[in-house]
Amino acid sequence: MPWLSLTPTITLSNNDGCNICFKPGYITYDIGIKMGTPIFQADALVKRYGIEVFSCNFPLIADMSLRVKSILGRFFINIEDYSIDEIFCEIDAPLDQVMEMCREVRRVIGKGLGLPISIGVAHTKTLAKVATSFAKKHPGYEGVCAINTDEQRKIALSLTSIGDIWGIGKEHKKKLNRRKIITALDWLNKMTSATARKTMGGVVAQRTYCELEGLSCLELDMLLKKKKSIMVSRSFGENITDPNLIAEALSSYVVMLTAKLRKQKSKAQAIYVFLETNRFREQDEQADDEIVIKLPVASSSDIEIGYYARLAIKAMFREGLRYKKTGIRAMRLCGEEALQAHLMDKRDRKKEDRLMQAKDKINERWGANTVYPAAIGMGKRPWHIRQEKLPPYWSTRITDIPVVKDWPQNSTADVIGEIVPFIYMKPLPGIYPTVLRAV
């Protein structure tokens, strides 16, 4: 949404709960909206500063992420797909060539996707992340910052709070702060790598320490790995007291969970199910229960796993409690082929696998939940998450795709210096102008 570049925005967590991404826009000082602030606590600030608030649209983010990564694939061979919005690339070339290439990457992604990206260049992954934060914070770098010399490294680390280093979380930060270690450079000056390992409980901290010294300890991880556990959980849109509705909600998470299992060709040997009340309502009686079930035979069928998940709910549910959240984790995953059979097993597993395959095919072709088990309920359900300010699925849903209405020959459009078509976007009442100029 390039037209919002100067508008402060908040993107909410699932269920429209907390701020998970505040973009200041025109605001140049800290107004106190932190990661994780519940949005109802920020009502006054939202009004005062004209902050636009959005529900999160993960399919949109995931799609943009794929596009960025496919462009990066044109420039780099050795790539680690680290997270939805971060990538590590390895390159062996003189610094000026690398810098030129990075600027070109940034230009191409800016032009093609309208996304501003930041690039950090350094000799270790941890230092590259430090460099990236400088590239992002200081406009002078124009999005690309390198830490190359020892002097640059020390200056950068002296300006970086120890807690902002990748691998130093809030516990380590507290511990180090108590020893008067405030910046990353303090850490290097006041400890050795051996004492870092000793006082911070292991080899992980020691690796981070060495990486900051410029000694690479974290290799580029280019393999696409299967997940070792997969979890699906959601808070409910409202408090739920009916066990059948809880079972419905959990069944729908099971459908998502088993689809993820089948996608990476895994089966679960065990499941973990939990059920919680709203821990913020201190006036309510609380519950936070969990059950682990070892499955008789590893499975990725929503029929079978759904059955055991509902058993777990039945066992945990207590009359009169106001439940807020449930979820399921698939554990002890194994490959689809290496199956340990069960002597007493009566299930027709081949048939069930074929059913799941057919269902996956239909849903892939015609959209998620074209066919689904009746156990997840039909139509609007009270446990559905709230998403009241959802931006359109511009790039992943056919009805939301922007329509080109006009292509002016002598446009003065200024987005990355290119001629840009006028596009009608599906308007969200009160937020978007009818005609927008966009990339």
Next chain:
DNA sequence: TCTGGGGTCCTAGGACCC
């Protein structure tokens, strides 16, 4: 009134073996 949803790795310690 309203408070997110995923993951990984490492270590210590228990329980067992010879």
Next chain:
DNA sequence: TCTGGGGTCCTAGGACCC
């Protein structure tokens, strides 16, 4: 009174990441 030396496997819990 004195009580060895070498392993493995598993799990809970801690710490970290996005």
